[in-house]
Amino acid sequence: MDFKDSIRYIPLFKGLPDRQIEELSRIAIRYSFLKDRIIFSEGDEADGFYVLISGRVKIYKLSKEGKEQILHIVEAQEPFGEVPAFAGKRFPAHAEAIEDSITLFFPRDAIVQLIKNDPSLALNMLALLSLRLRQFTVLVEDLSLKEVPQRLAAYILLIGEREKTDEIELNINKKQLASLLGTIPETMSRILGKMVSKGLIDVQGRRIKLIDKKALEELAYGAKLDI
């Protein structure tokens, strides 16, 4: 099969010469996953990494009691599962399709070979891993140094920025939002409730309207929410 078009526009492969794109399309393997399908589990041996072509994937850890912490929500065009391609040989977390998803799989050896041939792929990959590290420092900071209302306010504002709107639509359900913010649905629900009664936001299902942005910012980056 020929995936050249899917591959050409993946940011990770930006700047690669046509020859390399052809080579990539030759070695890529297409895998599809229905919603709720496990793509890999923590500890599984890995011999390559994935790029998400369409759909959405969550990367997460599980506690022995079954509580879940989402590390990252993978969006289309993003690679995932790349850690064991370069260090260790097992996936450090679980991956599950949260929508019907199409991925391309790239075997490690082929990628390493390509990196040896083309430094721009190496630099793209370094940029990607560095960005992930940066995101993880924020996650650690949130989990360790901030309380749930702060995290939630920051998240809402972030989405608002990203979508350039004051009326955001969550692209994950509240259970998963809770897991992403390191808490549980009950807590999530209570805090959303408080924010509504304080007049900071308005909530209709997955739709959140930002009403008092100033107060949200104050909460996210400034003082505590006193209710």
Next chain:
Amino acid sequence: MDFKDSIRYIPLFKGLPDRQIEELSRIAIRYSFLKDRIIFSEGDEADGFYVLISGRVKIYKLSKEGKEQILHIVEAQEPFGEVPAFAGKRFPAHAEAIEDSITLFFPRDAIVQLIKNDPSLALNMLALLSLRLRQFTVLVEDLSLKEVPQRLAAYILLIGEREKTDEIELNINKKQLASLLGTIPETMSRILGKMVSKGLIDVQGRRIKLIDKKALEELAYGAKLDI
């Protein structure tokens, strides 16, 4: 100045041809930091990264109330501050010498040039960043999904493994251990106390003797500590 010997044995630079080592020693700049000196702060602009030659450095985040979360303790021969060399341009966290330290600083442009010339440096750097990502997934898991006694037990066992001894000597003080484990000295102290009274360990200052390893493992990876 000539740092060739310091550089040759840095794992990050393993496998590089002599020519590259020479080049590295030409561009490296030596910086020394006394204990407690800030090396860089979160948000500072970065135009290169460091390798620690001797001493010890902590990488950490600060909350607005002043609480500290240590992300990583850098040991000799390890690079640090490498994220903004490849993505973004500012340091995502603070770095401070916790012992008198000697570092080499490598300007970003020079390193990028070297990577373009030599894929083995690229692969070493990718391995390093991947390893850090792996470590961060564990930190996130600990902070979000485990309680302090579990984290502490796991940490003690880890050091015991690493040093291959049942009588470990902490190389950081308990305040910093608390910060590394995402808690505060008081909590740390109480839990160590409970572990002692339960006969799991014995504590003499910075020296911890592992007495009941089985129970420690049970605590770290199995059931709860009921006291």
Next chain:
DNA sequence: CGTTCTGTTGAATACCTTCAATTCGCGTGG
């Protein structure tokens, strides 16, 4: 139209932190 999963609410509880008061340990200077 019932079943199942998501989301909400209340009460009780657990864990950790905060604050305050000592105590300990160690380096420095008299």
Next chain:
DNA sequence: CCACGCGAATTGAAGGTATTCAACAGAACG
């Protein structure tokens, strides 16, 4: 060499934030 002083470490009491458990409401799905 001892005493002092200061930060590190410990301990107790009180309080706060988030979780647990349970019950129920609501939405989605076949």
